[in-house]
Amino acid sequence: MKYFLIFTLLLFYGCEKNEEIKTIAPLHVKPKVKPLHVEIQEIENELSNIDSLEYLENYIIDIINNGSDAKLGFPSGSMEGGYAYKSDALNIARYVVTLSNKQSSDDKQGKKTEIFYSSNCGGCHGNDGKGLNGTFPDLSLQTMQGISEKKECLKTKLATLKSKN
Numbered sequence: 540m541k542y543f544l545i546f547t548l549l550l551f552y553g554c555e556k557n558e559e560i561k562t563i564a565p566l567h568v569k570p571k572v573k574p575l576h577v578e579i580q581e582i583e584n585e586l587s588n589i590d591s592l593e594y595l596e597n598y599i600i601d602i603i604n605n606g607s608d609a610k611l612g613f614p615s616g617s618m619e620g621g622y623a624y625k626s627d628a629l630n631i632a633r634y635v636v637t638l639s640n641k642q643s644s645d646d647k648q649g650k651k652t653e654i655f656y657s658s659n660c661g662g663c664h665g666n667d668g669k670g671l672n673g674t675f676p677d678l679s680l681q682t683m684q685g686i687s688e689k690k691e692c693l694k695t696k697l698a699t700l701k702s703k704n
């Protein structure tokens with residue numbers, strides 16, 4: 540009985556090893572790389588959309604839901620996601636859009652989150668969105684810092700890719 544157990548254990552061990560080997564990609568399979576013209580097209584599409592209202596609202600929604608990992612370089616560091624229910628994020632984003640005197644996709648719905656904004660976001664960004672004298676990002680800028688930086692980054696990337704094309 541004892542030997543039988545040892546034998547089955549060895550068999551098991553052997554199987555797992557084989558499975559591991561099977562999951563390693565064979566050397567002749569190249570990792571998937573996007574073709575250059577597809578990557579260029581994707582960046583061009585994003586750049587052509589980056590100044591739109593839709594892009595701005597989606598950018599804000601993404602940060603409300605997922606946070607922002609200190610990419611903007613403020614001494615206050617990163618912003619955590621999840622201050623709001625995902626279902627409310629669009630209306631909060633609409634309200635934030637109006638802080639820079641722009642018209643959102645639905646100002647009336649956005650306005651309903653004004654009190655939510657001042658109690659959950661205003662503590663850092665200020666009720667006027669101006670970021671408490673540079674301590675936090677100014678949400679009332681005509682182009683938000685994160686979007687300006689993304690734009691510059693995409694332009695540089697595009698130029699590099701085009702020079703390779």
Ligand code: HEC
Pocket residue numbers: 598599602603607608609610611612613615616617618622623631635656659660661662663664675676677678683684685686
């Ligand atoms: C505890 C402070 C704090 C709170 C509360 C807070 N934020 Fe932020 N927020 C930050 C910080 C810090 C950053 C910069 C993060 C980075 O550098 O990536 C930021 C970044 C942002 C940005 C990107 C700005 C840009 O210029 O690109 C948006 C949009 C934003 N916050 C919206 C909100 C909204 C809406 C709420 C409420 C639901 C909120 N924040 C609550 C601290 C806060």
